[in-house]
Amino acid sequence: xxxxxEQEGIALLLVSAFRSIARQCEVLQAKLDSGLxxxxxxxxxxxxGFSEHHTGRAIDLGTPDAKDLTEAxxxxxxxxxxxxxxxxxxxxxxxxxxxxxxxSYEPWHWCFKD
Numbered sequence: 001x002x003x004x005x006e007q008e009g010i011a012l013l014l015v016s017a018f019r020s021i022a023r024q025c026e027v028l029q030a031k032l033d034s035g036l037x038x039x040x041x042x043x044x045x046x047x048x049g050f051s052e053h054h055t056g057r058a059i060d061l062g063t064p065d066a067k068d069l070t071e072a073x074x075x076x077x078x079x080x081x082x083x084x085x086x087x088x089x090x091x092x093x094x095x096x097x098x099x100x101x102x103x104s105y106e107p108w109h110w111c112f113k114d
Contacts, residue, residue, distance in 0.1 A: 001089035019053035
């Protein structure tokens with residue numbers, strides 16, 4: 001998928017991919033230590049053991065044109081390219097607006113689906 005995007009002048013930057021359960025625990029603990037309440041954390045980060053990143057099939061993508069892991073990614077040419085083309089490579093946007101999982105909208109988070 002990355003090569004196909006590059007052939008069209010679209011640079012997809014990998015921000016995050018596989019994340020162990022232990023690493024997910026560290027991410028949540030750091031957020032708790034910073035004073036964020038657990039309900040706010042779980043709106044943007046999956047509970048350890050439930051993240052798509054644990055499967056090795058999820059990727060977070062970025063671009064030099066937007067701050068990583070923000071909704072600003074939605075307004076980039078990279079996001080537009082993904083919306084039009086990711087399905088050809090069996091990738092789908094995991095957390096669209098108002099998704100059934102209750103996770104905040106993540107235009108940067110895509111998962112490989114068989």
